Every structure is written in structure tokens, then in C-alpha cells.
Amino acid sequence: MSQNAAALRARARDLDAADPLAAYAMRFAPGEGADGAALVSYLDGNSLGRPVETVPDALAAFARHEWGGRLIRGWDEGWLALPQSLGDRIGAACLGAASGQTVVADSTSVLIFKLLRAAIAAQSDSARDELVILRDEFPTDRFIVERIAADHGLTVRWVDAPLEAGIMPELAAEAVSDRTIAALFSGVAYRSAWWADMPAITRIVQAAGALVIWDCSHAVGSVPMQFDEWGVDMAVGCSYKYLNGGPGAPAWSYVAARHHAALRNPIAGWIGAASPFAMTSGFEAAPGIRALASGTPPVLAMVPLAEMVSLIERAGIDAIRAKSIALTEYAIELVDALIPAASLSSPRDAARRGGHLTIEHPKSAIAVERLWAEGVIPDFRHPSGVRIGLSPLSTTFAEVERGIRALATALS
Ligand SMILES: Cc1ncc(COP(=O)(O)O)c(C=O)c1O
Known part of the structure; x- marks a missing residue:
């Protein structure tokens, strides 16, 4: 891992440690990865949110x-x-x-x-x-x-x-x-x-x-x-x-x-x-x-x-929005650093951006198929978009880092 990638990973740890809503992430079903292993990264909370752990x-x-x-x-x-x-x-x-x-x-x-x-x-x-x-x-x-x-x-x-x-x-x-x-x-x-x-x-x-x-x-x-x-x-x-x-x-x-x-x-x-x-x-x-x-x-x-x-x-929508901005800002930083060939088709201005991001890359479809098999779950949006949904209460910064690093590998 390059020095830059290692620094970005350390930042995920810091961001999670400083996140006032961090404890909420434990209150959702963790999901299953490939072959019964733990899910690596769920980046599709804007398509189908995880169930709250109390739901069953x-x-x-x-x-x-x-x-x-x-x-x-x-x-x-x-x-x-x-x-x-x-x-x-x-x-x-x-x-x-x-x-x-x-x-x-x-x-x-x-x-x-x-x-x-x-x-x-x-x-x-x-x-x-x-x-x-x-x-x-x-x-x-x-x-x-x-x-x-x-x-x-x-x-x-x-x-x-x-x-x-x-x-x-x-x-x-x-x-x-x-x-x-x-x-x-x-x-x-x-x-x-x-x-x-x-x-x-x-x-x-x-x-x-x-x-x-x-x-x-x-x-x-x-x-x-x-x-x-x-x-x-x-x-x-x-x-x-x-x-x-x-x-x-x-x-x-x-x-x-x-x-x-x-x-x-x-x-x-x-x-x-x-x-x-x-x-x-x-x-x-x-x-x-x-x-x-x-x-x-x-x-x-x-x-x-x-x-x-x-x-x-309990969490309050303003605190949720603050975390949502922090998650998407961090995700953009990762994409810029790890996937230079991709372009963003979402606003870079946080004030005009909701909770997800779409990244354009010609290999998106094949990469998403491969990632799903590895327990990394973003969304594919025709014709060339990888859509990443960061659900503020259930997504950790570490999960974003794992997901985008895997995406970078799959696209390379
Ligand atoms: C903007 C928007 N409108 C409507 C829908 C779908 O509505 P329905 O629940 O009726 O399938 C979606 C589903 O993803 C959506 O993203």
C-alpha cells in the first residue's frame, strides 16, 4: 500500500473515532459477504437500507x-x-x-x-x-x-x-x-x-x-x-x-x-x-x-x-446530515486519490450534494459484478456509473475506505 493510501486509511480510523454518531452503526444488521463471510462494505444504503437490529x-x-x-x-x-x-x-x-x-x-x-x-x-x-x-x-x-x-x-x-x-x-x-x-x-x-x-x-x-x-x-x-x-x-x-x-x-x-x-x-x-x-x-x-x-x-x-x-x-436529522457530508467528502477524497481515471458525476459542492455519489468509469459494469462477488456492494447505473450510497447512521468511514479501495482495484 502506498504512503498516501496508508494515510487515507488512518484517516478513516480518526474519522470513525471522532464521529458522534459512530455507535449507531452497530445497531444495524451486519449483512453477509461471500460464502458466509462478513460483508466487506455495504455501499448501497441509498437503494435498500440495512434493517435496524431490533427489526426481527x-x-x-x-x-x-x-x-x-x-x-x-x-x-x-x-x-x-x-x-x-x-x-x-x-x-x-x-x-x-x-x-x-x-x-x-x-x-x-x-x-x-x-x-x-x-x-x-x-x-x-x-x-x-x-x-x-x-x-x-x-x-x-x-x-x-x-x-x-x-x-x-x-x-x-x-x-x-x-x-x-x-x-x-x-x-x-x-x-x-x-x-x-x-x-x-x-x-x-x-x-x-x-x-x-x-x-x-x-x-x-x-x-x-x-x-x-x-x-x-x-x-x-x-x-x-x-x-x-x-x-x-x-x-x-x-x-x-x-x-x-x-x-x-x-x-x-x-x-x-x-x-x-x-x-x-x-x-x-x-x-x-x-x-x-x-x-x-x-x-x-x-x-x-x-x-x-x-x-x-x-x-x-x-x-x-x-x-x-x-x-x-434520536440522532436528529441535522447530525445525520453533518455525518452524511463528512462521509461523501471522505469518499471523494478516496476516489480522487485512488481512482484517477474516474470522474465524478455528482456535485463537488457539499451544499448541493445529497448522500450518494456517482463515479463514471468505462469499466464500471464489470467492476461492480466482481465487487458483489467479493462482498463489496455498490450499485451500477447504466451506462458507466458506479453509485455509492452512504447511509449516515449505518455506514462507517472504515467501510467507505475498504469499499473504495476494492473499487480502485477492480477498476484497474
Ligand atoms: C426517485 C425515485 N422515485 C421513485 C422510485 C421507485 O418507486 P417505487 O417504490 O414505487 O418502486 C425510486 C426507486 O428507487 C426512486 O429512486
């Missing part, structure tokens, strides 16, 4: 005592209210949202559909006919926008952003007009990790008379947000990344209280109705954010998510 017991206790013990009574004793009560906790811990505006339900894709349709319904007495989205937005967002536009005779206004960035105020200002119904943007871009200037862009979209919908799948639990203060209209995000809710965990959605009275859910199911058990002949929407719900809440799937929300509440 929490699930067993739920099955034994709540489901197994309380049976049908559980619905009245808290399960029916769980989408809102857990939503409120996510809102307070991560979104800067006062209670009554966040609900846990469905998947991100389904909630994006619901919010876009609700935005169209809210603007139905205008002549507006455009939906705005980035050309490089996450596929599910684009596909849903395109399908809704086709079904409703609307036009999609595509926005182009640089590879290493995402939506910016000047791009948003060019795209929105008196034709815009809604703009759907990512808070943190899935490829580059560009953290958009959410308050400025929200103001720009609203000044054009349109609604903004933020997809915060890569932002929630990683960067602090202030939806109420920023005047956000609507937002959505998944909970299996930095919220560690587990594979297929339900998503969450925020709708500002000022939109509740007019909120029209296109999937008018019984749980979104004012009195689900009155078995009424016609649909009357529930007051408040529950109007966005449709069917029976996925109570079991919220158990792991609640364990992680408890950890975030």
Missing part, C-alpha cells in the same frame, strides 16, 4: 402480541391511525412538516400517480395543459407523467439538466409558464445526488400559478427539509432507502394543509372515505390527509420503518 424482534412481537393477541381489535387500537401517526413522525423528524399533512401508504409510484391526478383536478378550471419533468428523471416518475399526459390530452415539457446536476432554479424558470399544471422534480437526483434548491424552485413554480410535487425518495432521512417553511405543495418518497423500511416498504406523501379541502384522490377507496365503516352508498372524502389513502394500510410493513424512524428521531 419487533416483527415477532407484532405477530405474537398485536396481530396474534389483539386480532381484529388492533384496527381500532392503533392500526387504522398508523399511516397518519407514522407519517407525522416522518414529517417531524425529516420533512419539517407539522402534523396532519403526511401519510404512509402505497408505493412511491402509486402516490406519484395520485398526486399528479390530484394536481390536475385542482387546476381543472384553468386552460393549463402542461406537466413539467426532467428528461433524466427516475423512470417511474417519467413513465407516470407520460401516461397521465397521454390519457388527459396534456403535453409533457421536458427539462434538460447537466449530468452531474439536476433541476436548478433557472431551468425551472424557463420551463414553467401559464400553461403549467404541475412540475414533478426530485429533491435529490437519483443519479447525481444533486440536492435541488427546493425553496427557490418551489417559489418559481408557484409564481407561474402551478403546483410543485417533490419526489424525495433519495432525500428523506439524509438531507434536512422544511416543507412547511418552504411552502411545498406536495411531496412523496420511498421508505426503503435512508428510512430503512425494508424491501417494498410503503411510501409516504405530504400534502400541505391548504390543499386538503380540494384534494381529489383518483383512487377513491373506502379507507380514504369519511366513514369507512358506515358502508355508505356514495363516496365522501375523509377530512385531511387521510383523503389520500385508498385501501387497507400495510400495517406489518410499517413495523421495520417505525424502528428506523425512532433512530432518526
Whole structure:
């Protein structure tokens, strides 16, 4: 190992020793490496977070005592209210949202559909006919926008952003007009990790008379947000990344209280109705954010998510963000020193960067395949990106050093 590489490794030890959140890393499942050996480095916490170590017991206790013990009574004793009560906790811990505006339900894709349709319904007495989205937005967002536009005779206004960035105020200002119904943007871009200037862009979209919908799948639990203060209209995000809710965990959605009275859910199911058990002949929407719900809440799937929300509440999102910046800064230092042939397609400015990094290198695909076999788990992003997700509570600096050193070897 070169002197420089040895110094970088020593820095990992120092950084871990000085990390005020270091003890949290022990509170997650360690993962298995190749042939039952320990996992060397998990760099995919932004795709699927590790389970909190209490999850197996929490699930067993739920099955034994709540489901197994309380049976049908559980619905009245808290399960029916769980989408809102857990939503409120996510809102307070991560979104800067006062209670009554966040609900846990469905998947991100389904909630994006619901919010876009609700935005169209809210603007139905205008002549507006455009939906705005980035050309490089996450596929599910684009596909849903395109399908809704086709079904409703609307036009999609595509926005182009640089590879290493995402939506910016000047791009948003060019795209929105008196034709815009809604703009759907990512808070943190899935490829580059560009953290958009959410308050400025929200103001720009609203000044054009349109609604903004933020997809915060890569932002929630990683960067602090202030939806109420920023005047956000609507937002959505998944909970299996930095919220560690587990594979297929339900998503969450925020709708500002000022939109509740007019909120029209296109999937008018019984749980979104004012009195689900009155078995009424016609649909009357529930007051408040529950109007966005449709069917029976996925109570079991919220158990792991609640364990992680408890950890975030304890650690605090500002401390999590501080560690996230330190992790990505250190990772960039490693990439620059150990992989000179790679380029970064993520912002170097920490203030504009979320919790992950994408590194471009022509040998990315083959290197990632090899690394997975060795118990080093980054992500491959077509066509040439290695994406490294550094989940602040569960990732150590030593793990980042081991992972990027292995990546350097695999790429060489
Ligand atoms: C930005 C973004 N939106 C949406 C999704 C996916 O949503 P769903 O949970 O419906 O699969 C992802 C998944 O990685 C994502 O990164």
C-alpha cells in the first residue's frame, strides 16, 4: 500500500473515532459477504437500507402480541391511525412538516400517480395543459407523467439538466409558464445526488400559478427539509432507502394543509372515505390527509420503518446530515486519490450534494459484478456509473475506505 493510501486509511480510523454518531452503526444488521463471510462494505444504503437490529424482534412481537393477541381489535387500537401517526413522525423528524399533512401508504409510484391526478383536478378550471419533468428523471416518475399526459390530452415539457446536476432554479424558470399544471422534480437526483434548491424552485413554480410535487425518495432521512417553511405543495418518497423500511416498504406523501379541502384522490377507496365503516352508498372524502389513502394500510410493513424512524428521531436529522457530508467528502477524497481515471458525476459542492455519489468509469459494469462477488456492494447505473450510497447512521468511514479501495482495484 502506498504512503498516501496508508494515510487515507488512518484517516478513516480518526474519522470513525471522532464521529458522534459512530455507535449507531452497530445497531444495524451486519449483512453477509461471500460464502458466509462478513460483508466487506455495504455501499448501497441509498437503494435498500440495512434493517435496524431490533427489526426481527419487533416483527415477532407484532405477530405474537398485536396481530396474534389483539386480532381484529388492533384496527381500532392503533392500526387504522398508523399511516397518519407514522407519517407525522416522518414529517417531524425529516420533512419539517407539522402534523396532519403526511401519510404512509402505497408505493412511491402509486402516490406519484395520485398526486399528479390530484394536481390536475385542482387546476381543472384553468386552460393549463402542461406537466413539467426532467428528461433524466427516475423512470417511474417519467413513465407516470407520460401516461397521465397521454390519457388527459396534456403535453409533457421536458427539462434538460447537466449530468452531474439536476433541476436548478433557472431551468425551472424557463420551463414553467401559464400553461403549467404541475412540475414533478426530485429533491435529490437519483443519479447525481444533486440536492435541488427546493425553496427557490418551489417559489418559481408557484409564481407561474402551478403546483410543485417533490419526489424525495433519495432525500428523506439524509438531507434536512422544511416543507412547511418552504411552502411545498406536495411531496412523496420511498421508505426503503435512508428510512430503512425494508424491501417494498410503503411510501409516504405530504400534502400541505391548504390543499386538503380540494384534494381529489383518483383512487377513491373506502379507507380514504369519511366513514369507512358506515358502508355508505356514495363516496365522501375523509377530512385531511387521510383523503389520500385508498385501501387497507400495510400495517406489518410499517413495523421495520417505525424502528428506523425512532433512530432518526434520536440522532436528529441535522447530525445525520453533518455525518452524511463528512462521509461523501471522505469518499471523494478516496476516489480522487485512488481512482484517477474516474470522474465524478455528482456535485463537488457539499451544499448541493445529497448522500450518494456517482463515479463514471468505462469499466464500471464489470467492476461492480466482481465487487458483489467479493462482498463489496455498490450499485451500477447504466451506462458507466458506479453509485455509492452512504447511509449516515449505518455506514462507517472504515467501510467507505475498504469499499473504495476494492473499487480502485477492480477498476484497474
Ligand atoms: C426517485 C425515485 N422515485 C421513485 C422510485 C421507485 O418507486 P417505487 O417504490 O414505487 O418502486 C425510486 C426507486 O428507487 C426512486 O429512486
